[in-house]
Amino acid sequence: MKITVFNDWDHVPKAQNEGENSVVLAWDGEYRKGDVIEFSGITPGEFYVVKVDAAIDPALVLIEQDTVEFPVPFYEKKTSYNPLAFFGNRHVVSIRKAFSFEVEGYRNLALNPFDQHEGTGVYPHASANVETRGEAVFAARNAIDGNIATLSHGEWPYESWGINRQDDAEFTLDFGREVDIDQIVLYTRADFPHDNWWIKGTFTFSDGSKEIVEMEKKVEEPHVFHIEKRGIRWLKLGELIKADDPSPFPALTQIEVYGTEAEE
Numbered sequence: 533m534k535i536t537v538f539n540d541w542d543h544v545p546k547a548q549n550e551g552e553n554s555v556v557l558a559w560d561g562e563y564r565k566g567d568v569i570e571f572s573g574i575t576p577g578e579f580y581v582v583k584v585d586a587a588i589d590p591a592l593v594l595i596e597q598d599t600v601e602f603p604v605p606f607y608e609k610k611t612s613y614n615p616l617a618f619f620g621n622r623h624v625v626s627i628r629k630a631f632s633f634e635v636e637g638y639r640n641l642a643l644n645p646f647d648q649h650e651g652t653g654v655y656p657h658a659s660a661n662v663e664t665r666g667e668a669v670f671a672a673r674n675a676i677d678g679n680i681a682t683l684s685h686g687e688w689p690y691e692s693w694g695i696n697r698q699d700d701a702e703f704t705l706d707f708g709r710e711v712d713i714d715q716i717v718l719y720t721r722a723d724f725p726h727d728n729w730w731i732k733g734t735f736t737f738s739d740g741s742k743e744i745v746e747m748e749k750k751v752e753e754p755h756v757f758h759i760e761k762r763g764i765r766w767l768k769l770g771e772l773i774k775a776d777d778p779s780p781f782p783a784l785t786q787i788e789v790y791g792t793e794a795e796e
Contacts, residue, residue: 533573535625539566540603554628563618567604571627574598576653579630582646586624587617589678591646592634594708597653602646605668612668612677612691635793641711642789647673655708662698664783670694672703675784682722682752682785692721692783695772702770705787710763713791718755718769720747721783728779734771738764749775754788763794 534550535557547559550573569584576596583590584602604618644656649671651657656676664670674691681689695701716735721727729750735743735757745757767789774782 533571533627535627536570536572537563537625538568538570539564540568541566554626556624556626558622558624560622562621563604563606563623565606569602569604569625570599571602572599574600574627579635581626581628581630581634583624583626584646585617587614587619589645590626591644592630592639593644593646594655595653596655596708600652600654602648609668611687612671612674614688638790638792640788641707641713641791642676642705642787643678644673645677647676649673655706657706657708658693658703658787659706660693660695660701660703662696662701664694664696667694670696670783675703675787676705678786680719680754680786682719685721685723685726685781685783690721690723690785692785694781694783697780699772700770701772702768703784703787704766704768705789706766708765710765710794711789711791712762712794713764713789714758714760715790716757716759716767717786717788717790718747718757718784719786719788720750720755721785722749722751724749724751724779726779726781728774728777728782730772730782731775732771732773733769735759736768736770737761738766744771 533555535555536548537546549557658672658676660672669691672693675693684690730747747755
């Protein structure tokens with residue numbers, strides 16, 4: 533495997549390192565607009581632990597291609613990340629093959645701080661049919677980055693999935709393979725009175741089944757739903773019903789989906 537940092541206009545490496553099952557790239561220098569962090573030599577269909585920056589949590593992910601490119605975010609695209617991420621003149625990036633106990637254990641299968649807005653063959657992956665004004669701070673990927681700060685909206689640490697006042701808003705979480713789940717946790721944004729909240733929503737699963745859930749106005753406490761499903765590849769959250777409140781702005785801060793890899 534290899535990690536390479538280059539600028540997309542000339543592809544000349546600024547830094548790189550390689551290894552067999554684990555690679556750590558520590559380098560001195562500043563990221564510039566157009567820089568890309570490339571992970572190559574990956575075995576498709578295997579699990580890896582990726583840490584794209586010292587200020588971003590590691591991600592346990594399934595990768596389905598041999599090369600993954602991560603464009604370094606700048607300006608508006610960086611507003612959903614910790615301001616210390618990709619900043620300064622010393623950086624550490626790493627990737628390693630995941631241990632079997634990490635993959636096989638009971639865990640939050642939705643978590644992926646490495647997720648990107650566009651699909652890159654890395655799972656879990658979040659997407660939606662609408663994101664408020666197309667802004668990074670309201671992108672679907674924010675809902676699986678592990679951040680559960682709910683008391684405001686906008687830049688990190690208050691990034692969320694925003695629905696742009698759209699009644700048919702739908703959020704999709706693709707696991708990239710079959711998993712067995714038994715609990716879904718939602719942290720809904722609670723920047724009251726700016727925000728509204730949902731009183732009802734519907735989970736649709738890849739097996740064709742649906743589960744209607746009821747919610748209430750919560751500040752920092754999560755909504756916890758015990759839903760047993762076997763062998764699902766993806767789920768959708770939609771048919772969202774807002775409360776009777778003047779605000780048109782409900783939003784999802786985080787979704788957690790607990791379970792294990794599917795039994796063979």
